[in-house]
Amino acid sequence: MNKRTIVFSLMATLITLSLVFTGACSSEEGKPKPGSLKDPQEITLNLGGEVVTIDPNRASWSNERSVIMQCFDGLLAFNADLSLKAMVAKEIPTVANKGISSDGKTYTFKLKTNVTWSDGKKVTAKDFEYSIKRMLSPDLAAEYASFYFAIVGAENYFSATEKTAAEKTALRNAVGVTAKDDYTLEIKLNDALPTFINLMALWPSYPVRQDIIEQYGETWTAPPHYIGNGPFVLQEWVQQDHYTFVRNENYWGTKPYLTKVTYEEITDINVCLAAYRNNEHDQAGVPAGTEKAIMADATLSPEIVRYAQLTTYAWQFNVTKAPYNNKLVRQAIATAIDRVAYIDKVRGGVGKPTTSWIPPGMPGYDANLGSQYAFNPTKARELLAQAGYSDPKTLKIKFQYANTGTNPTIAAFLQAQMKDNLGVDLTLEPMDPKAYSALYNSKQFDSCFTGWGADYPDPDNWLPQLYGTNAGNNKTQYSSAQFDAIAAQALKELNETKRLQLWADAAKIVSDDLPMAYIFNRETFVLKKPWVKGQVTTGMDGQIAGDMFLREIYIQK
Amino acid sequence: MLRFVIRRILWLVLVLFIVLAITFILMHLVPGGPWDREKALAPKVVEALNKRYGLDKPLWEQFFNYIGGVLHGDLGISYSRSDRTVTSILMEGLPKTATLGVLAFILAQALGIPFGMAAALKQNSLIDYISVLFATIFASIPGFVLGILLMIIFSVTLHWLPTSGWGSVQQLIMPVLCLAALPAAQSARITRASTLDVMRQDYVRTARSKGLMENVVRVRHIFRNSLIPVVTVAGPELANLVTGSFIIENLFAIPGIGRMFVQGIGARDYSLIMGSILFYAITIALLNLVVDILYAAIDPRIRLE
Numbered sequence: 001m002n003k004r005t006i007v008f009s010l011m012a013t014l015i016t017l018s019l020v021f022t023g024a025c026s027s028e029e030g031k032p033k034p035g036s037l038k039d040p041q042e043i044t045l046n047l048g049g050e051v052v053t054i055d056p057n058r059a060s061w062s063n064e065r066s067v068i069m070q071c072f073d074g075l076l077a078f079n080a081d082l083s084l085k086a087m088v089a090k091e092i093p094t095v096a097n098k099g100i101s102s103d104g105k106t107y108t109f110k111l112k113t114n115v116t117w118s119d120g121k122k123v124t125a126k127d128f129e130y131s132i133k134r135m136l137s138p139d140l141a142a143e144y145a146s147f148y149f150a151i152v153g154a155e156n157y158f159s160a161t162e163k164t165a166a167e168k169t170a171l172r173n174a175v176g177v178t179a180k181d182d183y184t185l186e187i188k189l190n191d192a193l194p195t196f197i198n199l200m201a202l203w204p205s206y207p208v209r210q211d212i213i214e215q216y217g218e219t220w221t222a223p224p225h226y227i228g229n230g231p232f233v234l235q236e237w238v239q240q241d242h243y244t245f246v247r248n249e250n251y252w253g254t255k256p257y258l259t260k261v262t263y264e265e266i267t268d269i270n271v272c273l274a275a276y277r278n279n280e281h282d283q284a285g286v287p288a289g290t291e292k293a294i295m296a297d298a299t300l301s302p303e304i305v306r307y308a309q310l311t312t313y314a315w316q317f318n319v320t321k322a323p324y325n326n327k328l329v330r331q332a333i334a335t336a337i338d339r340v341a342y343i344d345k346v347r348g349g350v351g352k353p354t355t356s357w358i359p360p361g362m363p364g365y366d367a368n369l370g371s372q373y374a375f376n377p378t379k380a381r382e383l384l385a386q387a388g389y390s391d392p393k394t395l396k397i398k399f400q401y402a403n404t405g406t407n408p409t410i411a412a413f414l415q416a417q418m419k420d421n422l423g424v425d426l427t428l429e430p431m432d433p434k435a436y437s438a439l440y441n442s443k444q445f446d447s448c449f450t451g452w453g454a455d456y457p458d459p460d461n462w463l464p465q466l467y468g469t470n471a472g473n474n475k476t477q478y479s480s481a482q483f484d485a486i487a488a489q490a491l492k493e494l495n496e497t498k499r500l501q502l503w504a505d506a507a508k509i510v511s512d513d514l515p516m517a518y519i520f521n522r523e524t525f526v527l528k529k530p531w532v533k534g535q536v537t538t539g540m541d542g543q544i545a546g547d548m549f550l551r552e553i554y555i556q557k
Numbered sequence: 558m559l560r561f562v563i564r565r566i567l568w569l570v571l572v573l574f575i576v577l578a579i580t581f582i583l584m585h586l587v588p589g590g591p592w593d594r595e596k597a598l599a600p601k602v603v604e605a606l607n608k609r610y611g612l613d614k615p616l617w618e619q620f621f622n623y624i625g626g627v628l629h630g631d632l633g634i635s636y637s638r639s640d641r642t643v644t645s646i647l648m649e650g651l652p653k654t655a656t657l658g659v660l661a662f663i664l665a666q667a668l669g670i671p672f673g674m675a676a677a678l679k680q681n682s683l684i685d686y687i688s689v690l691f692a693t694i695f696a697s698i699p700g701f702v703l704g705i706l707l708m709i710i711f712s713v714t715l716h717w718l719p720t721s722g723w724g725s726v727q728q729l730i731m732p733v734l735c736l737a738a739l740p741a742a743q744s745a746r747i748t749r750a751s752t753l754d755v756m757r758q759d760y761v762r763t764a765r766s767k768g769l770m771e772n773v774v775r776v777r778h779i780f781r782n783s784l785i786p787v788v789t790v791a792g793p794e795l796a797n798l799v800t801g802s803f804i805i806e807n808l809f810a811i812p813g814i815g816r817m818f819v820q821g822i823g824a825r826d827y828s829l830i831m832g833s834i835l836f837y838a839i840t841i842a843l844l845n846l847v848v849d850i851l852y853a854a855i856d857p858r859i860r861l862e
Contacts, residue, residue: 049820050637050638050820051638052636052637052638052639053638053639053640054640055640058639138605138608139605139609140605140609141602141605141606141608141609142602143598143602143606145599145601145602145605146598146599146601146602158601158602158605159601159604161605161608162608218634218639218640219640219641222640238723238812239638239646239649239650239812240650240810240812240813240816240817241722241723241724241812242722264721264722264810265810266720266721266722266810267807267810267816268807268810270705271708271720271721271808271809271810274709274712274720275712275719275720275721277713278713278716278719278720279716280719280720402595432589433589433823434587434588434589434593434824435587435588435589436589436595437589438588438589438590438593439588440595441595450595451595472597472599472600473596473597475597
């Protein structure tokens with residue numbers, strides 16, 4: 001929230017944009033026993049804050065995704081273990097099945113012929129062509145459009161904000177997405193990009209209805225016009241209050257057990273927990289810091305659901321500013337942080353300490369990476385002396401952060417760690433979240449606290465965007481010619497083994513140079529009522545734990 | 558009287574223009590814009606968004622475009638709820654906030670005025686002490702503390718009331734109590750003080766000495782005159798209540814405009830901020846006008862001209 005002078009503790013995290021994927025996944029209980037289903041099959045969950053938009057092409061926040069996922073199915077989707085599966089597509093395109101050309105630049109998706117919209121019309125390749133081109137439209141200004149710039153003509157079209165309508169149409173027609181026939185979609189890329197396939201499982205590429213959008217314009221997202229091809233239909237949306245979904249009785253796939261899903265919008269996490277205890281909600285987050293008490297509570301502890309997320313929090317340094325431009329200073333700081341104490345003593349054991357960037361559960365995770373920066377105060381003081389600060393008092397460092405959620409806690413912890421383990425004074429500068437983001441984006445900060453969550457589970461979403469020279473999210477201004485060369489090669493590499501090896505090499509360079517001190521990976525900690533069964537949690541969950549597989553949930557008597 | 562009202566309304570137009578100008582300037586002075594977030598948007602995306610919402614134009618042009626829109630009844634598109642116009646957001650939230658506000662206002666006055674008056678008429682009695690005690694408690698306990706307390710008692714422990722949300726009478730009870738607590742306490746204190754003051758006035762002594770019945774003195778002389786300070790405070794109080802409380806709306810998940818406004822500031826949702834400020838300014842100015850007219854009705858010595 002958030003995020004927002006007034007911040008909602010629900011959004012206790014700094015990562016708000018995008019999804020967060022997890023390595024771990026859980027599938028309990030499986031299918032319901034006959035006769036064990038409660039009637040009616042209804043569930044009430046809390047979405048937290050209001051969305052910006054539920055238009056799939058334009059959405060970018062995790063709570064928006066929680067809504068979109070119930071109403072739309074894309075060409076592809078993620079399994080519980082984060083591998084890809086075919087959804088509207090008949091199969092996942094590969095070079096072997098001729099879905100991907102041998103140069104890796106042309107993708108051909110064959111569509112299932114039985115997929116329908118909730119009003120009964122057929123979903124065709126034209127719907128996907130329309131949707132992807134709409135998402136790339138300069139007038140729509142979709143926030144995830146830049147992810148799809150690998151498509152031929154995409155960037156040119158999206159950049160045409162100042163062009164005439166005729167010029168825009170010409171650029172639109174030049175975008176390399178074509179419905180060859182009703183059930184064949186062809187996408188041409190500028191260059192080989194083996195991870196492109198992941199983007200076809202993400203919400204901006206989900207199909208939307210041209211006739212509806214042209215008829216209702218921006219308000220097409222209001223029910224009953226919000227027509228999708230997913231397992232649920234949005235029946236009611238009362239702003240800031242609730243969403244009601246009902247089962248899509250025309251659903252082309254296996255129909256869900258649940259006949260009704262309600263998302264409420266409680267923004268205060270304490271109230272969310274109270275609503276759960278009053279049996280108004282079937283699942284709830286808990287206020288940060290109360291986890292230990294909940295684990296000790298005889299009623300609530302059996303209802304705890306915990307799983308790791310693909311999110312890493314790090315102390316970032318502005319490597320162009322003194323003293324942070326001194327690698328030894330950065331190494332000294334990183335070695336002086338007792339991450340285990342933070343997780344165990346401050347966070348009640350929720351989360352996982354880490355010394356490297358890519359989180360466990362993702363390709364490219366290396367448990368040993370960065371182990372030389374594990375907590376060691378003696379070594380930290382030596383490194384600081386080597387850096388030229390034999391008197392630690394002479395080192396002045398500043399730390400900027402958004403004053404929301406648990407950030408003040410980590411800031412105070414790091415300040416104490418610096419004082420106790422290095423004898424260094426860390427000046428804390430808490431800021432309004434938007435003001436902080438502006439400072440961070442302008443790269444004017446000293447050092448700061450920020451996290452990163454996966455858009456899709458691959459190192460190419462984690463390394464080049466943050467460590468490539470002048471890359472969009474490289475705010476530390478880290479620059480390594482060697483890293484850039486390896487990354488450029490890895491992005492295009494079609495051999496999967498070789499590709500991952502290249503990313504491992506690139507990750508090692510970053511780990512040695514240490515533009516950030518990595519602190520911990522996030523863990524979801526929620527409560528779920530015992531009668532809610534069949535829950536599958538994954539790293540792809542949006543704002544609501546388990547929201548990617550609500551279609552599997554059933555309510556037991 | 559009519560001239561007075563017309564003149565005040567004409568002034569209001571100027572006041573609104575100045576309020577909007579100041580808000581606009583302050584809004585753009587605050588660091589961070591609507592598209593700033595930690596996971597940076599691509600520069601081309603920011604460019605397209607600015608173009609879409611007209612933020613690529615010079616500030617003065619943006620301001621006059623906005624004023625032009627307002628004159629045509631168009632408050633623009635919200636950035637943080639981009640499927641919606643600001644007008645529709647305000648129109649949807651306002652009735653909810655106003656319902657809560659008006660109910661809380663009525664409850665506050667219905668409790669505050671009688672208790673304050675009773676306390677003054679029976680000064681230093683048990684009812685006076687009880688009234689002062691409760692007024693002090695309700696004036697000093699923050700709304701969110703009271704709200705959480707009520708929730709723990711009536712929802713979590715007794716399971717009598719839903720914790721939050723909108724739509725049923727039960728859902729109104731706790732937020733209305735929380736909103737009414739402070740104004741009720743203020744009303745009681747002001748009524749008590751002003752009644753004590755009026756009771757010592759010469760005209761009250763005169764009324765008694767000419768042999769009027771005590772009840773007539775109380776109703777005609779004391780009650781009416783002691784209301785002037787109460788009305789003075791009640792105007793802004795009502796304005797405050799109907800424009801919504803972020804804390805109470807956030808706590809009880811009320812889809813009202815108080816919550817939207819503060820979220821709008823956090824999101825740097827310029828059009829939502831401007832629209833809300835415009836609404837607040839009009840509400841406060843109109844209620845002040847009503848207070849002035851009520852003065853004249855209560856006290857014939859006050860002339861509007």
